[in-house]
Amino acid sequence: MAEQVCHKADILAIHDAMDVLNGKWKISILSSMCYYERRRFSDLSNDMVGISNKQLSKELKELEQNKLIKRTVLATQPVTVQYSLTDYGWTLQGIIHDLAKWGSSHRRVIMG
Amino acid sequence: MAEQVCHKADILAIHDAMDVLNGKWKISILSSMCYYERRRFSDLSNDMVGISNKQLSKELKELEQNKLIKRTVLATQPVTVQYSLTDYGWTLQGIIHDLAKWGSSHRRVIMG
Numbered sequence: 001m002a003e004q005v006c007h008k009a010d011i012l013a014i015h016d017a018m019d020v021l022n023g024k025w026k027i028s029i030l031s032s033m034c035y036y037e038r039r040r041f042s043d044l045s046n047d048m049v050g051i052s053n054k055q056l057s058k059e060l061k062e063l064e065q066n067k068l069i070k071r072t073v074l075a076t077q078p079v080t081v082q083y084s085l086t087d088y089g090w091t092l093q094g095i096i097h098d099l100a101k102w103g104s105s106h107r108r109v110i111m112g
Numbered sequence: 113m114a115e116q117v118c119h120k121a122d123i124l125a126i127h128d129a130m131d132v133l134n135g136k137w138k139i140s141i142l143s144s145m146c147y148y149e150r151r152r153f154s155d156l157s158n159d160m161v162g163i164s165n166k167q168l169s170k171e172l173k174e175l176e177q178n179k180l181i182k183r184t185v186l187a188t189q190p191v192t193v194q195y196s197l198t199d200y201g202w203t204l205q206g207i208i209h210d211l212a213k214w215g216s217s218h219r220r221v222i223m224g
Contacts, residue, residue: 007144007147007148007159008159009216010143010147010212010216011140011143011144011147011159011160011212012161012215013211013212013213013214013215013216013218013219014139014140014143014208014211014212014215015136015140015160015161015215016215016216016218016219017139017211017212017214017215017218018135018136018137018139018140018211018215019136020218022134022135022136023130023134024127024130024131024134025130027126027129027130028123028126028127028130031122031123031126032119032123035119035122035123036119047119047120047123048123048127049124049127067221088221091214091217092214094210095207095210095211095214096126098206098207098210099125099126099129099130099207100122100123100125100126100129101125102125102129102203102204102207103124103125103126103127103128103129103130104121104122104125104128105203106125106128106129106132107125107128109179109200
């Protein structure tokens with residue numbers, strides 16, 4: 001029974017993580033900022049094949065609300081908006097790299 | 113430009129991974145089998161707070177189609193159906209543990 005309680009907490013923790021990272025886009029978006037450090041909206045839109053601008057805006061807003069990314073407005077003409085990971089967002093770096101590795105081996109598995 | 117091509121592949125790989133693992137339930141379901149090894153439908157239903165039976169069936173079917181879990185029918189009276197990770201599903205173990213760690217620290221961040 002003690003073992004059961006212990007695993008419940010682990011499963012709950014994963015549920016909490018996936019509550020923030022859910023959907024097929026969020027981790028991809030975070031990964032783009034992880035690989036390139038600073039990213040404009042148009043860069044992200046190019047990185048995510050198949051995402052609409054509306055969906056991308058929504059995902060960025062949610063990631064910002066969860067303090068995983070920050071939005072910086074540069075005083076250029078016209079203004080430039082850059083997105084980057086917060087220190088907190090960087091705590092996902094290891095998971096992002098592992099998922100990229102797993103995803104690329106998964107591609108090989110499903111391709112043949 | 114070479115750098116751009118390289119990261120595109122990483123981001124695509126993450127997208128491929130999240131295509132299989134998307135939704136807030138799949139990784140939690142996999143984690144339950146990872147922690148307990150064998151799990152009945154009713155066990156999983158207890159582990160996932162808030163999931164409906166219909167949703168759980170759907171998620172299990174998709175995970176089975178993607179060869180991450182296997183379904184074993186035992187010849188008991190009445191029959192027992194057990195779910196467990198395939199060897200391929202076990203390749204996600206490291207990511208599952210890291211997500212549990214991240215999720216439990218995330219809970220502390222949002223709670224305080």
